Amino acid sequence: DVKVTQSSRYLVKRTGEKVFLECVQDMDHENMFWYRQDPGLGLRLIYFSYDVKMKEKGDIPEGYSVSREKKERFSLILESASTNQTSMYLCASRTPEGIGNTIYFGEGSWLTVV
Amino acid sequence: GDSVTQMEGPVTLSEEAFLTINCTYTATGYPSLFWYVQYPGEGLQLLLKATKADDKGSNKGFEATYRKETTSFHLEKGSVQVSDSAVYFCALSAGDYKLSFGAGTTVTVRA
Numbered sequence: 001d002v003k004v005t006q007s008s009r010y011l012v013k014r015t016g017e018k019v020f021l022e023c024v025q026d027m028d029h030e031n032m033f034w035y036r037q038d039p040g041l042g043l044r045l046i047y048f049s050y051d052v053k054m055k056e057k058g059d060i061p062e063g064y065s066v067s068r069e070k071k072e073r074f075s076l077i078l079e080s081a082s083t084n085q086t087s088m089y090l091c092a093s094r095t096p097e098g099i100g101n102t103i104y105f106g107e108g109s110w111l112t113v114v
Numbered sequence: 115g116d117s118v119t120q121m122e123g124p125v126t127l128s129e130e131a132f133l134t135i136n137c138t139y140t141a142t143g144y145p146s147l148f149w150y151v152q153y154p155g156e157g158l159q160l161l162l163k164a165t166k167a168d169d170k171g172s173n174k175g176f177e178a179t180y181r182k183e184t185t186s187f188h189l190e191k192g193s194v195q196v197s198d199s200a201v202y203f204c205a206l207s208a209g210d211y212k213l214s215f216g217a218g219t220t221v222t223v224r225a
Contacts, residue, residue, distance in 0.1 A: 040217065042216060043158075045213075107157040
């Protein structure tokens with residue numbers, strides 16, 4: 001089974017802090033994603049990466065950056081956390097093109113910014 | 115652009131009732147369609163999928179059929195259990211690397 005692991009399940013950070021959310025997948029997937037989930041808004045794509053050191057903005061990239069130095073690891077960075085970034089963050093990875101085209105999610109990281 | 119519209123909730127049912135959650139989509143090309151489920155406090159799990167027209171995805175008693183003529187992928191289960199209480203998301207992938215999600219439908223099953 002595909003395993004997507006988000007190292008931090010629950011975090012509380014102060015406004016202005018730099019926050020790192022880490023995600024690791026064990027299936028050698030090239031494509032990885034960061035979403036945020038908010039009530040009534042569903043899932044919104046923040047950033048995705050289609051290979052090591054490659055990244056593209058999703059629908060709501062403002063206030064975020066990402067790092068993909070190794071294939072298995074995709075990090076989301078909040079350079080200066082703000083209260084409107086309080087949310088649940090979901091990491092995902094995707095099977096290769098032509099093999100199911102399925103995205104697998106981690107368990108989520110609940111971030112509260114105070 | 116690609117989009118998914120799913121039935122708004124919340125939906126509250128009694129155990130053994132029939133569940134339907136409607137999902138329609140707009141996409142260019144021939145998308146793959148998915149249903150994901152999110153149990154309380156957890157991430158999203160793939161429930162079922164269909165990759166072409168008339169395919170039926172099924173898992174854990176849930177079913178959904180890819181209907182190209184009505185651009186729909188409605189989720190059904192004949193007899194729900196309390197353990198089916200969750201948020202259900204319809205999603206599509208239309209040939210690129212992204213998933214487009216519906217807003218989610220919260221289902222609560224009472225004993």
